[in-house]
Amino acid sequence: MDASGRRLAKARLPEGVAGMARLHMMIGHQLGETDDEDAEVVIGIETDRGPWVAALVAAGYTVMAVNPLQAAEFRRRLGVSGAKSDAGDAHVLADMVRTHSHELRPVAGDSARAEAVKVVARTHKTLIWERTRHTQRLRHALRDYFPAALEAFEGLDAAEALELLAKAPTSAQAARLTITQISAALKRARRRNVAEKAAAIQAALRTEHLGQPEIVAAAYAASIQSLIAVISVLTDQVKTLQGQVEAHFGQHPAAEIIASQPGMGAVLGARVLAEFGDDPHRYTTAKARKNYAGTSPITKASGKRKVALARFIHNDRLIDALMTQAFAALKASPGARAYYDRQRARGVGHNPALRQLANRLVGILHGCLKSATLYDETTAWSHHVENVAA
Numbered sequence: 001m002d003a004s005g006r007r008l009a010k011a012r013l014p015e016g017v018a019g020m021a022r023l024h025m026m027i028g029h030q031l032g033e034t035d036d037e038d039a040e041v042v043i044g045i046e047t048d049r050g051p052w053v054a055a056l057v058a059a060g061y062t063v064m065a066v067n068p069l070q071a072a073e074f075r076r077r078l079g080v081s082g083a084k085s086d087a088g089d090a091h092v093l094a095d096m097v098r099t100h101s102h103e104l105r106p107v108a109g110d111s112a113r114a115e116a117v118k119v120v121a122r123t124h125k126t127l128i129w130e131r132t133r134h135t136q137r138l139r140h141a142l143r144d145y146f147p148a149a150l151e152a153f154e155g156l157d158a159a160e161a162l163e164l165l166a167k168a169p170t171s172a173q174a175a176r177l178t179i180t181q182i183s184a185a186l187k188r189a190r191r192r193n194v195a196e197k198a199a200a201i202q203a204a205l206r207t208e209h210l211g212q213p214e215i216v217a218a219a220y221a222a223s224i225q226s227l228i229a230v231i232s233v234l235t236d237q238v239k240t241l242q243g244q245v246e247a248h249f250g251q252h253p254a255a256e257i258i259a260s261q262p263g264m265g266a267v268l269g270a271r272v273l274a275e276f277g278d279d280p281h282r283y284t285t286a287k288a289r290k291n292y293a294g295t296s297p298i299t300k301a302s303g304k305r306k307v308a309l310a311r312f313i314h315n316d317r318l319i320d321a322l323m324t325q326a327f328a329a330l331k332a333s334p335g336a337r338a339y340y341d342r343q344r345a346r347g348v349g350h351n352p353a354l355r356q357l358a359n360r361l362v363g364i365l366h367g368c369l370k371s372a373t374l375y376d377e378t379t380a381w382s383h384h385v386e387n388v389a390a
Helices: 016-031 051-058 068-078 088-105 111-143 147-153 159-167 171-175 177-189 194-205 213-249 257-259 267-274 287-292 318-333 334-345 350-371 376-390
Strands: 042-045 061-067 298-302 305-309
Touching: 016 068, 016 298, 042 051, 042 088, 051 061, 061 088, 068 088, 068 194, 088 267, 111 213, 111 267, 111 318, 147 159, 147 171, 147 194, 159 171, 159 177, 159 213, 171 194, 177 194, 194 376, 213 267, 257 350, 267 287, 267 318, 287 318, 318 334, 334 350, 334 376
Parallel strands: 042 061
Antiparallel strands: 298 305
């Protein structure tokens, strides 16, 4: 599509090198007919990662990553029938970058180190989420046929809980577990107060409870043994991949600055770096970084009514990491704690106050990255201290 909106060419391209070569040929054919050596090629695509995006950026094109929600809204402007097709979507994307490229965000030029951190950090977090899902499935199964196990073990993903449930998956088998067997599992899991905890677990496993017929209980036992096997493998892989996350993060030039932030460790810092990226030109201001993070509020104003609301459209991985950092910063930073306490004193709830603290911490991180300086407690919170004193 040219600057006037006239379609120049249309084709369905195959995957891989063949498709990319054909795209270059199509674009080169059109540019060859013009005399403008500085002609710019702008491409719209509904993703910001993958081999195609990397190849397009490497070829020198300006690549705009269009959010599918934006494309859907733009599609309604061009037609009200609700029809949708690949050809129609291509037309929508081309027209969006032709008329609204000034309002779209180009794909960030992150370094290869940042991309490597993103790969391992995202996989690590995905494995943790998967382990949580399987643990919840285990909990629901135990509630249906062996509720005493839920009373005996505080955490079903704990090493001793998985070992004992794998050894005795039914209530009858669990009731026969000895103090020695339970204590051995607790010692292998490196727990304290082994004798006291072993007695409590045995007592809980031997309490009377409602159960299922023997054949049904046996079926449940087989299913939870499979779940336990999956959870055990996920736990091992989470530990293994954590080392990779820490290693890749430690090799990044910005690692020291990010890790200096309050409440930020190597794994959490890797997740924040992975989702923000390291393109120095992507966030021109602290506000832009806060908006992308989803920690800043959105304003709705109509007439005399004006309200500030939380953002519900955001990067789930990034907001999860930032909220975790904010919670940890309550103990690590006196300034963060004082800021949070002031919000609570105003009647703000825990989660909104924590989100405001996270928003403030994003601004501090932006300043540290822009100035290439480590976090300093006094500098970070001096402005707020002066305002309170005034």
